[in-house]
Structure formats: structure tokens, C-alpha cells
Amino acid sequence: MMTGAFFENWFLPGIWITLQVTFFSAALAFVVSFVVGVLRAAPSRIVRILAGAYFEIFRSTSSLVFMFWIAFTVPMLFHIQFYGMAAGVLALGLTYGAYGSEIVRGALAAVPAAQREAGIALNFTRIQRLRRIEIPQAWPEMLPPFNNLLIELLKGTSLISLITVADMTFSGNLLRLVKGESAPIYTLLLVLYFVLAFLLTRGMRLLERRAKAKIGQAPEKTGLFGGLRSRSSIDAVTGTAGTGGAK
Amino acid sequence: MNWDWSNVDAFMPRFWDGVLVTLQALAGGAVIAFVLGLIWAIALRSPTRWVRWPVAAFTEFIRNTPLLVQLFFLFYVVPEWGPSMSPLVTGIVGLGLHYSTYTSEVYRAGIEGVPAGQWEAATALSLPKRRTWTAVILPQAVRRVIPALGNYVIVMLKESPQLAAIGALEMLGEARGFSNETFTFEAISIVGLAFIVIAYPASVLLRVLERRLVR
Numbered sequence: 001m002m003t004g005a006f007f008e009n010w011f012l013p014g015i016w017i018t019l020q021v022t023f024f025s026a027a028l029a030f031v032v033s034f035v036v037g038v039l040r041a042a043p044s045r046i047v048r049i050l051a052g053a054y055f056e057i058f059r060s061t062s063s064l065v066f067m068f069w070i071a072f073t074v075p076m077l078f079h080i081q082f083y084g085m086a087a088g089v090l091a092l093g094l095t096y097g098a099y100g101s102e103i104v105r106g107a108l109a110a111v112p113a114a115q116r117e118a119g120i121a122l123n124f125t126r127i128q129r130l131r132r133i134e135i136p137q138a139w140p141e142m143l144p145p146f147n148n149l150l151i152e153l154l155k156g157t158s159l160i161s162l163i164t165v166a167d168m169t170f171s172g173n174l175l176r177l178v179k180g181e182s183a184p185i186y187t188l189l190l191v192l193y194f195v196l197a198f199l200l201t202r203g204m205r206l207l208e209r210r211a212k213a214k215i216g217q218a219p220e221k222t223g224l225f226g227g228l229r230s231r232s233s234i235d236a237v238t239g240t241a242g243t244g245g246a247k
Numbered sequence: 248m249n250w251d252w253s254n255v256d257a258f259m260p261r262f263w264d265g266v267l268v269t270l271q272a273l274a275g276g277a278v279i280a281f282v283l284g285l286i287w288a289i290a291l292r293s294p295t296r297w298v299r300w301p302v303a304a305f306t307e308f309i310r311n312t313p314l315l316v317q318l319f320f321l322f323y324v325v326p327e328w329g330p331s332m333s334p335l336v337t338g339i340v341g342l343g344l345h346y347s348t349y350t351s352e353v354y355r356a357g358i359e360g361v362p363a364g365q366w367e368a369a370t371a372l373s374l375p376k377r378r379t380w381t382a383v384i385l386p387q388a389v390r391r392v393i394p395a396l397g398n399y400v401i402v403m404l405k406e407s408p409q410l411a412a413i414g415a416l417e418m419l420g421e422a423r424g425f426s427n428e429t430f431t432f433e434a435i436s437i438v439g440l441a442f443i444v445i446a447y448p449a450s451v452l453l454r455v456l457e458r459r460l461v462r
Contacts, residue, residue, distance in 0.1 A: 057443060060401075060442065060443045061439065061442060062404075062405040062406070062407075062408050062419075063405070064408040064409055065408050065419055065438055065442055066439060068419065068422075068423070069435050069439050072432065076432045077250070077432060155311070158313035158315040158316055159409070162315075169313070169315060172316070173319070176323060182319075182320075182323035183324045183327060186319055186323065189316050189319075190317070193311070193312045193313055193316065194308055194311050194312050197311040198311075227303070227307055228307060228310075235395075237349065238395075240395075
């Protein structure tokens with residue numbers, strides 16, 4: 001069904017590109033979500049409004065349209081050229097970072113107020129308080145929704161095939177054009193994405209277990225086939241805190 | 248190149264065509280997602296594992312694979328042995344099927360949120376199973392999940408540009424066509440703004456609705 005040469009020249013590099021894009025955009029989204037998430041609770045009103053505006057605007061943006069805009073409009077309008085997958089990574093990182101900022105904000109807000117007050121009483125600066133008191137306690141709460149968001153991001157990386165980055169989906173499409181058959185190719189693609197999502201979930205569950213052990217909580221019991229998504233009060237897809245969710 | 252408003256004017260008729268197609272895709276997709284999601288949610292509470300397991304595996308698989316690849320699958324693979332569908336219909340089915348796996352989780356949470364006493368009362372009154380669901384459980388469950396379902400409609404709106412990849416001429420498809428024909432770049436910016444202009448007020452509206460309905 002699939003010639004060896006094609007598989008080696010296109011499909012394997014495609015998987016590699018998908019992994020790279022997932023990694024880089026996840027890293028960018030992670031940074032953005034922490035910066036914006038923390039700033040959304042900043043003492044200064046202007047900073048709060050700006051960070052909130054970032055969240056609202058990027059949450060309302062269609063990531064595919066934004067990706068097209070960065071890949072095709074920005075180079076023409078501002079004379080900036082992006083190389084390879086940079087446009088895709090930028091678009092994915094900025095939009096998923098906005099969803100992530102709600103996770104960070106929600107988890108930080110859920111840390112008991114007494115903890116923050118204790119930090120103030122000990123004359124900690126705001127940065128010290130975040131680093132030493134608030135983030136370590138909020139971190140285990142963030143991991144389940146981050147896991148869900150990471151799977152969404154992995155699925156989102158398929159969009160970069162539309163701005164002609166040769167990822168898994170792109171090589172699948174190419175293979176369809178070359179071979180003229182589609183059933184085995186798209187089935188394989190779907191299975192590959194599912195396997196990657198499964199592996200990412202395993203990794204995130206491991207992190208979660210460690211983080212919970214560090215602050216003395218028992219891990220949530222989930223079997224090997226307990227589903228890939230984590231139960232969380234924050235909906236990573238809609239970027240909202242627990243609308244009618246599990247209560 | 249500089250911004251040229253005359254290109255925007257030239258794009259406008261096609262933009263409205265695109266808006267119409269986007270809204271059609273959204274309406275059709277939302278109906279499928281709402282109905283199928285409810286079916287999944289009820290099937291996942293079935294007493295027989297021969298119903299539960301396949302449905303769980305299927306929804307889990309759909310939820311964790313990209314909509315884009317599913318659209319390609321529906322568009323290129325399904326016609327080999329099934330009905331061949333137009334790009335828009337494929338898109339509606341794809342969107343609906345994909346997000347039904349999310350709405351089923353929303354319904355699940357809503358059903359679990361109905362107090363156990365309601366189930367017990369239905370049993371005590373020896374209501375038949377069908378009537379327990381339609382007259383007791385679902386009216387209470389659905390009411391509190393309406394805002395969450397609405398949020399998924401907004402998510403579907405933002406994902407609908409993927410339909411352009413299989414040739415449906417919704418907003419992004421029209422913008423891409425226009426840009427390629429005229430070598431201009433304004434169209435995509437307009438479409439990007441349009442998404443924000445639609446999605447942001449919608450999400451504000453849902454937050455208001457949520458405060459009203461959930462309590």
C-alpha cells in the first residue's frame with residue numbers, strides 16, 4: 001500500500017515535523033499562558049485590562065484564519081518573512097496560550113487567600129510569593145486542564161499542513177495524490193494522531209502524579225484505558241471556568 | 248504593499264456569501280452535535296457494556312484526532328463505499344460528529360448533576376424508563392448545560408474555516424479565493440476581524456445567560 005521510499009522520504013519526516021511543531025508551539029503557549037495568566041491578576045488596573053483583552057481577543061480568534069493571516073498577510077503588509085514552520089508555531093502558540101492563561105488564572109485564584117496573606121505577612125515580594133507559595137500549590141491543579149489543552153494543540157498542528165508545512169497531514173495528502181487511494185492513508189493518519197495523544201496523556205499523568213505527591217496529595221485513580229482527557233473544572237477547549245461542568 | 252480599502256469593497260459581496268455558508272455549516276453542525284452528543288451521553292450510561300464500550304471507544308477516538316483529518320476522511324474515503332457528499336454537507340457532518348463527542352461530556356456532567364433523589368423519586372413512582380429520562384432527568388440536566396453547549400457552538404464557529412480545506416466556500420474559502428485571484432491581502436484580515444466581531448459578543452452573551460440559568 002505504501003512504497004518504502006515514499007514512507008521514508010515524506011511520512012517519517014512528516015511525523016517528526018508534527019512533533020517539532022507540537023513541542024515548539026506548546027512551549028510558546030506555556031510561556032504565554034503563564035505571563036498572561038499572572039498578569040490578569042496584576043495589581044495595576046491597566047495591566048489587568050490589557051492582559052484580559054489579550055485573552056478575549058485571542059480566544060475569539062479562529063486559529064486557522066490567524067495562521068493564514070500571519071503566513072500570508074503579515075509578510076506582505078509589514079515585510080517580515082517567516083521561515084518554515086515559524087508562522088504556524090507563532091499562531092498556535094499565541095492562540096492556545098490565551099486558553100492556557102485561563103487555566104493559570106483559575107488555578108492561582110483557587111489557592112487559599114490565607115496562603116497569599118501569609119506571604120505578605122512574611123514580607124515576600126510579589127514574584128517571591130508567586131514562585132515560592134502560589135505556583136507550587138496551583139501547579140497540580142493546572143496539569144489536568146493543561147493535558148487536555150495539549151491534546152487540542154496536537155490536533156491543531158494538523159492545520160499547518162494548510163499553510164504548506166510538510167507535517168504528517170500534509171504528507172498524507174501528498175500520498176493520496178501520488179497513489180490515488182485514500183482509505184489506508186487517512187486511517188493511518190487518524191491512528192497516528194491518536195497514538196501521539198495517548199503518549200502525551202501518559203506523560204502528563206506522570207507529571208501530575210509527581211506534582212501531587214510533592215504537595216502530599218494522592219493521585220487520581222485512572223486506569224490505562226480510562227480515557228485520554230482529564231476531568232477538570234476548567235474547560236481547555238472553550239477557555240471557560242467550569243460552565244455547567246462536573247460539579 | 249499598503250492597505251487598500253477598494254479591495255475591501257470589492258471583496259464584500261463574496262464575504263457575505265461566505266458568512267452565509269459559515270452560518271449554514273454552524274447551524275447544521277450544531278444540530279448534529281447536540282442530538283448525537285445526547286445519544287452518546289445516554290448510551291454511555293447503558294447497563295450493557297456491549298453498548299458502553301464501543302461508544303466510549305468511538306467517542307474517545309473522534310475526540311482525540313484532528314477535525315481536519317476527519318474532514319479529509321469523510322470527503323475522500325467515505326465516498327469510496329458510501330454516499331458522496333458536497334463539501335458543505337461533508338463539513339456539516341464532520342463538525343457535528345467531532346463536536347458531538349464534546350457535547351456528550353457536557354450532557355454527562357449535566358446528567359450527573361441531577362440529584363440522586365430525582366432518580367429515586369422516578370423509581371418510587373414506577374415511571375417507565377423513557378418517561379424518567381424525558382420528563383424528569385433531561386429537562387433538569389439540559390437546562391443547566393445550555394451555556395456550556397453554547398460555548399461549543401462558538402468553538403465550532405472558530406473551527407469552521409477548516410471546511411475551506413475540502414473546498415467549501417465559507418468565509419476563509421472566499422477570502423483565499425479572492426486573494427489568490429486579485430493578488431491582494433485585505434480579505435483575510437477582514438475575515439479574521441469578522442470572527443472576533445461575532446465570537447466575542449456571543450461569548451459575553453453566554454456568560455450573562457449562564458448567570459441566569461445555572462443558579
